[in-house]
Amino acid sequence: xxxxxxxxxxxxxxxxxxxxxxxxxxxxxxxxxxxxxxxxxxxxxxxxxxxxxxxxxxxxxxxxxxxxxxxxxxxxxxxxxxxxxxxxxxxxxxxxxxxxxxxxxxxxxxxxxxxxxxxxxxxxxxxxxxxxxxxxxxxxxxxxxxxxxxxxxxxxxxxxxxxxxxxxxxxxxxxxxxxxxxxxxxxxxxxxxxxxxxxxxxxxxxxxxxxxxxxxxxxxxxxxxxxxxxxxxxxxxxxxxxxxxxxxxxxxxxxxxxxxxxxxxxxxxxxxxxxxxxxxxxxxxxxxxxxxxxxxxxxxxxxxxx
Amino acid sequence: xxxxxxxxxxxxxxxxxxxxxxxxxxxxxxxxxxxxxxxxxxxxxxxxxxxxxxxxxxxxxxxxxxxxxxxxxxxxxxxxxxxxxxxxxxxxxxxxxxxxxxxxxxxxxxxxxxxxxxxxxxxxxxxxxxxxxxxxxxxxxxxxxxxxxxxxxxxxxxxxxxxxxxxxxxxxxxxxxxxxxxxxxxxxxxxxxxxxxxxxxxxxxxxxxxxxxxxxxxxxxxxxxxxxxxxxxxxxxxxxxxxxxxxxxxxxxxxxxxxxxxxxxxxxxxxxxxxxxxxxxxxxxxxxxxxxxxxxxxxxxxxxxx
Numbered sequence: 001x002x003x004x005x006x007x008x009x010x011x012x013x014x015x016x017x018x019x020x021x022x023x024x025x026x027x028x029x030x031x032x033x034x035x036x037x038x039x040x041x042x043x044x045x046x047x048x049x050x051x052x053x054x055x056x057x058x059x060x061x062x063x064x065x066x067x068x069x070x071x072x073x074x075x076x077x078x079x080x081x082x083x084x085x086x087x088x089x090x091x092x093x094x095x096x097x098x099x100x101x102x103x104x105x106x107x108x109x110x111x112x113x114x115x116x117x118x119x120x121x122x123x124x125x126x127x128x129x130x131x132x133x134x135x136x137x138x139x140x141x142x143x144x145x146x147x148x149x150x151x152x153x154x155x156x157x158x159x160x161x162x163x164x165x166x167x168x169x170x171x172x173x174x175x176x177x178x179x180x181x182x183x184x185x186x187x188x189x190x191x192x193x194x195x196x197x198x199x200x201x202x203x204x205x206x207x208x209x210x211x212x213x214x215x216x217x218x219x220x221x222x223x224x225x226x227x228x229x230x231x232x233x234x235x236x237x238x239x240x241x242x243x244x245x246x247x248x249x250x251x252x253x254x255x256x257x258x259x260x261x262x263x264x265x266x267x268x269x270x271x272x273x274x275x276x277x278x279x280x281x282x283x284x285x286x287x288x289x290x291x292x293x294x295x296x297x298x299x300x301x302x303x304x305x306x
Numbered sequence: 307x308x309x310x311x312x313x314x315x316x317x318x319x320x321x322x323x324x325x326x327x328x329x330x331x332x333x334x335x336x337x338x339x340x341x342x343x344x345x346x347x348x349x350x351x352x353x354x355x356x357x358x359x360x361x362x363x364x365x366x367x368x369x370x371x372x373x374x375x376x377x378x379x380x381x382x383x384x385x386x387x388x389x390x391x392x393x394x395x396x397x398x399x400x401x402x403x404x405x406x407x408x409x410x411x412x413x414x415x416x417x418x419x420x421x422x423x424x425x426x427x428x429x430x431x432x433x434x435x436x437x438x439x440x441x442x443x444x445x446x447x448x449x450x451x452x453x454x455x456x457x458x459x460x461x462x463x464x465x466x467x468x469x470x471x472x473x474x475x476x477x478x479x480x481x482x483x484x485x486x487x488x489x490x491x492x493x494x495x496x497x498x499x500x501x502x503x504x505x506x507x508x509x510x511x512x513x514x515x516x517x518x519x520x521x522x523x524x525x526x527x528x529x530x531x532x533x534x535x536x537x538x539x540x541x542x543x544x545x546x547x548x549x550x551x552x553x554x555x556x557x558x559x560x561x562x563x564x565x566x567x568x569x570x571x572x573x574x575x576x577x578x579x580x581x582x583x584x585x586x587x588x589x590x591x592x593x594x595x596x597x598x599x600x601x602x603x604x605x606x607x608x609x610x611x612x
Contacts, residue, residue, distance in 0.1 A: 012321065036389060051545060090490075184394070185534060185535070186513075187533050207492075208511065226493060227493050227494055228494075260608060295325065300526055300567040300606050304569065304599075
C-alpha cells in the first residue's frame with residue numbers, strides 16, 4: 001500500500017537547555033517519512049530543498065526506503081531554515097529564525113508513479129499547498145491525514161478550513177484545537193472540528209498523551225513518562241508518521257486500528273525526543289520499538305470487572 | 307474495614323465563569339468522606355468546625371454513613387472559610403479569603419472507637435497535624451494515604467518531609483511534584499519522592515489524568531474529556547477519597563488494585579466538577595457511577611498483539 005508524504009524537508013538549528021546544534025536535517029516530511037519507514041518500505045516523498053541540501057542526507061532517506069523522486073532540488077536556491085530555542089520546561093519555544101527560501105513558492109509536483117497512493121499524509125505546510133496536493137491526485141486516496149499549526153489559523157483561517165473539509169483525519173495540538181474551535185473544553189472542540197469535515201480528530205497533548213475522537217467514540221492514549229526530554233523538535237511529526245505508517249502497514253483504517261496506530265506513533269515520538277533532531281530515530285531498531293510499545297501497553301493496562 | 311478520614315470540614319464561597327455561591331459546605335474531609343461513602347459505610351471522620359456550622363450539614367454526612375463522633379464542634383468559634391475565584395481556563399484560581407478560624411489550633415483528637423482503623427486518609431492539613439494523627443494511633447493502619455499542597459512546601463518543608471516519610475501513599479499534583487523534588491521530569495520527580503518514604507506516589511494532573519508510581523512500575527490513568535467543568539473545587543479530594551474508599555472496600559492494597567482504585571477515584575472526581583461544591587456527589591447514584599467507570603474503561607481500551 002503506497003504512502004505519500006508531503007511536507008517540508010529543511011534545516012533546523014536547535015537550542016535546548018541541554019545544548020545546541022548547527023544546521024541539521026529537519027522538516028516535517030523528514031520526520032514523517034522516517035517514522036513511516038518503520039512500517040512500510042513504500043514511502044513516497046513530495047517536497048523541495050535548495051542546492052545547499054547535502055546529498056548525503058537525501059541518500060540517508062533513500063537508505064530507509066523513502067522514494068525521493070518527488071523531492072525537488074532547486075538550483076541556486078536555499079533550503080527552508082528554522083531555528084528555535086526551547087525554554088526550560090521544554091513545552092514552549094521561541095522561534096529565532098524562519099527563512100522560507102524554497103518553500104515560499106513551493107509547487108508540489110506529484111510524480112506520475114505516486115498517483116496510485118492509498119495513504120496520504122499532509123505534513124504542516126500552507127493549507128493552500130496541502131489542498132493543491134489533494135486536487136492533483138487523480139484518484140482520492142483511501143485516507144488523507146493532515147497536520148497543521150496555529151500559525152495558519154492566525155494568517156490563513158479560510159484557506160485552512162477549506163483544506164480541513166477535504167481530509168479524513170486532522171492532527172493538531174490542544175492549544176490549536178481550542179484556537180480552531182473557539183472552545184476551551186476539548187470534548188466540545190472535537191465536536192465542532194468534526195463538523196468541519198474530518199471523520200477523525202487527533203489532539204496531541206505532548207507529555208500528556210493524545211486524544212482520538214470520531215463522531216461517537218473517544219480514545220485516550222498515554223504519553224510515557226520520560227526521564228529526559230532532550231529535544232522535542234519533530235515529535236509531533238514523528239507521531240503522525242508512525243500513525244499513518246501503521247495504518248498503511250496494516251491496511252486497516254477502522255477506529256479500533258487507529259487506537260493501535262496512535263500507540264505506535266506515540267512510541268516512536270518518545271524516542272524522537274531522546275536526542276537532537278532525527279539522531280535517535282536514525283539508529284532505532286524495530287526490537288527497541290517493540291519493547292517501547294510494550295511499555296505503553298503496560299502503562300495503561302488494568303483489569304476490572306464492574 | 308474501618309476507614310479514618312482526617313481533614314478540614316469548612317465553608318467555601320466559590321466563583322467560576324458559570325456563577326458564584328454563597329457559603330456552602332466544603333473542606334477536604336467533606337469531599338473525601340463523601341467519596342468514600344460510595345464504597346464503604348464505615349467512614350470515621352476526625353475534623354473540627356465552629357458553632358456556625360449547620361447541624362443539617364452534619365446530619366447529611368451522617369446520612370451517607372459517615373461517623374461524626376470525631377468531628378469537634380467548637381463553641382463560640384467559627385468554621386474554616388475559604389473563598390476563591392477560578393479563571394476562565396478553570397485550571398488556575400485566586401484565593402480571595404482564607405480564614406483559618408477553628409483550624410488554627412486544631413488538635414486532632416481520635417475517639418477510642420476509631421483506634422482500630424485499617425485505612426487512614428490524611429486530607430490536606432498542616433503536616434504537623436497530619437503527623438500527630440499517625441502518632442496518636444496505637445496501631446499503625448494497614449495503609450496511610452496523604453494529600454498535601456504546595457502551600458506547605460513553601461512554609462513548612464521540613465515538617466512536610468518528616469510527615470511524608472511516615473506514609474505509604476502520597477497524592478500531589480504535577481506542579482507540587484516538581485516543587486517537592488526540584489525535578490521537571492515527572493519520572494525523575496517520582497523517583498526522588500519515592501526515596502523520601504512513600505511506597506507509592508500518585509501525581510494528579512487534572513484534565514490530563516493521573517500517574518501512579520511505585521519503585522518499579524508506573525500506571526497512567528486518563529481523565530474523561532468533559533464538555534464542561536463547572537467547578538473544580540474538591541475534585542482532588544474526591545479523587546483521593548474514591549481511591550482509598552475503593553481500597554477499603556476491596557481490602558486489597560496491591561499495585562494492581564490501586565490502578566482500579568484510581569479509575570474509581572477519577573470517575574467520582576469527574577462528577578464532582580459538574581456542579582458547585584458537593585451538589586453533584588450528593589445526588590449521585592451507584593448506577594451512574596458504574597456507567598461512568600465503564601466510560602473510563604472504554605476510553606483507554608485497545609487490543610494489540612506485538
